[in-house]
Amino acid sequence: MTTSIYEPEMARLTKVEQIGPLEKLFAIELPDGRNLGHDPGQFVELSILGIGEAPISITSSPSRSNGSFELCVRQVGDVTNALHQMEAGDKVGIRGPFGHGFPVEKMRGKDVLFAPGGLGLAPLRSLINQVLDERSLFSRVIILCGAKRPEELLFRDELEEWVERDDVECHITVDRGNDEWDGHVGVITTLFPKVNINPRNTVAVTCGPPIMYRFVIMEMLGKGIPETQIYLSLERRMKCGVGKCGHCQINNLYCCQDGPVFNYADIKGIEEAL
Amino acid sequence: MSLMILDKEALASMVNALTAGYASQGGAVIGPRAKGSQFVFEPISDPAHLRLDYDTSILPPKKALQPVEERLATYTMQGEPSIEAVIEAKPTVLLGVHTCDLHAIRLLDKVFSKDHPDAHYLKRREQTVIISLECLEPCDEHSFCKSMGTLTADEGYDLHLTDLGTAYAVDVATEAGEKLLSKYATAEEASEEDIGRLNQVLSAKWPKFTYRLDFDPAELPGLLSAAYDHPLWEELGERCFACGSCTNVCPTCYCFNVVDEVNMMRTEGERVRHWDSCQLDEFARVAGGENFREARSERQRHRFMRKGKYIYETFGELGCVGCGRCVRTCVASISIIDGFNTIHESV
Numbered sequence: 001m002t003t004s005i006y007e008p009e010m011a012r013l014t015k016v017e018q019i020g021p022l023e024k025l026f027a028i029e030l031p032d033g034r035n036l037g038h039d040p041g042q043f044v045e046l047s048i049l050g051i052g053e054a055p056i057s058i059t060s061s062p063s064r065s066n067g068s069f070e071l072c073v074r075q076v077g078d079v080t081n082a083l084h085q086m087e088a089g090d091k092v093g094i095r096g097p098f099g100h101g102f103p104v105e106k107m108r109g110k111d112v113l114f115a116p117g118g119l120g121l122a123p124l125r126s127l128i129n130q131v132l133d134e135r136s137l138f139s140r141v142i143i144l145c146g147a148k149r150p151e152e153l154l155f156r157d158e159l160e161e162w163v164e165r166d167d168v169e170c171h172i173t174v175d176r177g178n179d180e181w182d183g184h185v186g187v188i189t190t191l192f193p194k195v196n197i198n199p200r201n202t203v204a205v206t207c208g209p210p211i212m213y214r215f216v217i218m219e220m221l222g223k224g225i226p227e228t229q230i231y232l233s234l235e236r237r238m239k240c241g242v243g244k245c246g247h248c249q250i251n252n253l254y255c256c257q258d259g260p261v262f263n264y265a266d267i268k269g270i271e272e273a274l
Numbered sequence: 275m276s277l278m279i280l281d282k283e284a285l286a287s288m289v290n291a292l293t294a295g296y297a298s299q300g301g302a303v304i305g306p307r308a309k310g311s312q313f314v315f316e317p318i319s320d321p322a323h324l325r326l327d328y329d330t331s332i333l334p335p336k337k338a339l340q341p342v343e344e345r346l347a348t349y350t351m352q353g354e355p356s357i358e359a360v361i362e363a364k365p366t367v368l369l370g371v372h373t374c375d376l377h378a379i380r381l382l383d384k385v386f387s388k389d390h391p392d393a394h395y396l397k398r399r400e401q402t403v404i405i406s407l408e409c410l411e412p413c414d415e416h417s418f419c420k421s422m423g424t425l426t427a428d429e430g431y432d433l434h435l436t437d438l439g440t441a442y443a444v445d446v447a448t449e450a451g452e453k454l455l456s457k458y459a460t461a462e463e464a465s466e467e468d469i470g471r472l473n474q475v476l477s478a479k480w481p482k483f484t485y486r487l488d489f490d491p492a493e494l495p496g497l498l499s500a501a502y503d504h505p506l507w508e509e510l511g512e513r514c515f516a517c518g519s520c521t522n523v524c525p526t527c528y529c530f531n532v533v534d535e536v537n538m539m540r541t542e543g544e545r546v547r548h549w550d551s552c553q554l555d556e557f558a559r560v561a562g563g564e565n566f567r568e569a570r571s572e573r574q575r576h577r578f579m580r581k582g583k584y585i586y587e588t589f590g591e592l593g594c595v596g597c598g599r600c601v602r603t604c605v606a607s608i609s610i611i612d613g614f615n616t617i618h619e620s621v
Contacts, residue, residue: 004359005390006346006532006545049349049357050536050543054561077561091355210564237560239532242390246529246550247557249576250566252584257389271502272566 005242008047008093014068016088020154022075023119024084025059028094033067036094040127041101041233041261045241046071046079047093048086054079055238055256057123058097063133072122072154098241099260102127102231107203111140113195113225115216117188117208118147121154123233123260124207128162135167142195143170146188146208150174150181169195188212192219199224207233213274217264230264234273275452278444278461279468280435285442288459289321292367295458301365301401304338306331318369326370326437329413330597334525335371336378339398340386340549346394346532347545357545363397367454370435371406373427374419374597378525379404380430384589385528394547403450406431410479414598418611421487422596426476436472443472486611489618491592494582501617502575510613511571513606518551520577520600520608526585526593527551552576578613 015027030036036044038058047053054077060070075084083092104127112131116124131138143162147153153172162170171191173184184191188208204220206213213232220230236248238256248255250272267273280288293303302317306328309316313328315335333342341362349357371379386395408426409419419425427434432451436443444461446452455461464472489497521527531550536543550557553573558566567573585593594610601609 004346004361004393006394006547007359008357010354010356047357047534049351049355050534050540052534053532074562080561093357210566235560235562235564236566237558240530242392243388244386244390244392244528245531246552247531249552249558249584251579252587272572 006095006240008045008053008095010091011094013086013088013090013092016086019072019156020074020152023072023154024075026071026073026083027068028071028092029068030094035062035065035067036069036097038062038069038097038126039101040104040130041123042097042099043123043238043241043256043260044071044094044096044098045238046073046083047095048079048082049093051082052079053093053095053239055098055241057126057233057260059122059125061126061129061133063130072119072125074119096241098238099256100258102205102233102261104130107131108134108137109139111142111198111202112138113142113144113197113202113204113220115144115188115204115206115208115220116146117206117212117216118152119154120207120209120212120233121145124205125155125158127205129158132168139201140197141168142197143168144173144188144191144195145170146173146175146191148175150178150183171195187215189215189219192223197223197225199226203229203231205231205233210235217274227265227268228263231261232264232267232274233261234259236260275446275448277464277469277472278446278455279438279464280442280444280459280461282440282442284460285435286321289318289324289369291458292369292454293318293321296365296367299365301367303367303369304335305369315368324369326407326435328370330372330417330599330602332599333523334375334378334597334599335368336375336382336525338366338368339379339382339402340395340528340530343546343548344394345544346547348542349545350542351536352541359393361393361397363394363401366398366402367405368402369405371404371431372409372597373406374417374422374424374595375525376404376406376427376430377424377591377595378597381526381585381589381591381593381595382528388589403432403454404430405433405435405451408434408436408476408479410437410475410482412483414602416598416601416609416611418486418596418598420483420596421485422491422592422594424595424597425480425483436475438468438471438475441468443468487618488615491582491594493618494592494614495586497614497617497621498579498583500621504617504620506613506616507571507575510574510608511569513608514553514570514574515605516553516555516570516573517605518553519603519605521551521553522549523599523603525595525597525599526581529557552580574608578610581610582614
């Protein structure tokens with residue numbers, strides 16, 4: 001036992017792209033072009049030497065690995081501010097992947113309903129693209145995507161592609177529109193009446209700002225989707241990623257190990273969860 | 275393995291030999307010594323400083339295994355940035371550990387071995403020989419080891435000392451303990467008579483300690499499950515200063531934070547882990563601003579739940595060993611004993 005679970009591996013940024021007012025997309029390559037080997041919904045600990053470490057969900061799907069993975073990062077704290085100053089070619093530390101991701105195998109053969117809000121699209125995108133790359137293994141694919149303002153909609157190209165595709169039902173909304181926006185206006189829950197679903201055969205997945213979960217879950221339950229078929233990805237201060245440091249505790253659970261993806265039936269009784 | 279007898283003088287010379295022997299290997303003997311009117315676990319360079327008659331220590335001996343602050347890695351930011359883990363372990367004898375703290379260390383061993391083993395702790399643990407000490411007198415009115423079942427211990431140590439007056443009975447529990455004893459001391463095998471004396475001392479101590487919990491601690495997880503919305507938390511939240519003293523002195527608290535420290539030129543630095551506290555405001559706050567345990571009442575509840583329920587659910591033993599340090603140190607006089615009793619009374 002001489003290797004440390006806290007020692008990151010130095011990895012190279014291969015692409016940096018501004019994709020939102022405060023969000024950039026980073027493509028990262030591990031040494032030797034090795035695949036990260038993650039499940040959709042897992043996260044990594046990203047570190048910048050001299051600044052620190054932060055947990056970031058992986059936004060690229062395992063099906064599109066090709067020797068690199070992507071993180072979509074909002075500039076909001078010390079580590080992410082420093083990351084936003086970096087360019088392709090720069091080195092960052094990576095530990096992980098950590099935690100439990102989405103149970104893709106339980107979704108196969110089912111209708112899948114995605115409800116990402118704002119930056120919550122980042123972790124869900126890893127699953128959405130995995131599902132789309134194995135499209136024939138799933139039944140309907142429904143995406144109900146919300147953002148505060150049109151300019152805050154992330155992955156615009158992909159959203160447009162999903163809207164265009166015949167085998168994806170994608171609806172987009174913004175809380176407040178602007179002069180150029182001719183789409184739907186309203187919070188994410190206002191998209192639910194637009195779709196008819198077969199609740200018994202649907203698995204629903206959501207991720208977004210803390211305030212959003214209760215309302216989205218109410219819509220999902222209102223559609224008749226069983227609690228056991230609803231999955232959420234939660235945000236917490238997952239400092240160590242390995243169930244030790246304690247910051248991400250949700251009552252007796254460690255978000256970094258027991259989550260960050262949880263089944264709603266499992267955590268609806270856990271007071272600190274939602 | 276065996277029961278040996280060590281004269282008090284022989285113990286003194288053993289400590290002498292140990293400090294010299296361990297210093298020569300770059301290690302240390304860590305034991306209780308006086309600091310003002312209190313006691314602390316510190317390296318013992320002069321055996322005369324060792325105070326095996328200490329009541330309790332300000333910080334638990336845990337700090338020898340999970341230091342207040344330790345380097346996890348060093349890195350360079352010049353040119354090609356690189357980082358390398360540092361495991362700061364050295365041969366250590368942890369001497370004079372009371373049984374409450376021994377139970378706590380056994381729990382920490384589980385914590386740091388589970389799922390993702392923590393080499394920093396485990397390497398240090400591997401190089402540590404624990405010589406524990408049976409308490410024969412209660413330390414003060416705040417300890418409740420008898421209630422928590424930690425008044426004695428039958429495992430978790432390499433050697434265990436019990437004061438028999440002129441000599442110590444030494445329970446040799448491991449090979450490491452046996453090796454250390456034969457290398458550094460001249461101990462004799464315990465006679466029938468010694469064993470009789472030991473039994474006498476052990477049974478005489480029992481009535482001196484008081485049960486302070488009004489109920490069997492095995493009930494704690496269940497009681498706390500029913501007490502999630504108990505008014506006690508609001509009451510404690512109003513009194514609590516959120517200073518984090520209770521968790522800092524707790525022998526089973528192991529939460530930590532990790533920070534990067536850099537040199538003046540920003541060319542090199544260290545990644546340092548230090549103790550953290552769930553009682554501090556920023557503990558559960560994320561960069562976006564959301565604080566997932568904002569109210570002090572929620573944070574106090576979390577501490578009680580950790581000690582009496584959550585840790586039990588994960589590791590099969592309670593997270594409180596009854597050492598009484600949190601009660602002793604709390605500026606607001608918050609008592610975990612009173613808290614548990616209040617819950618028992620009203621749930």
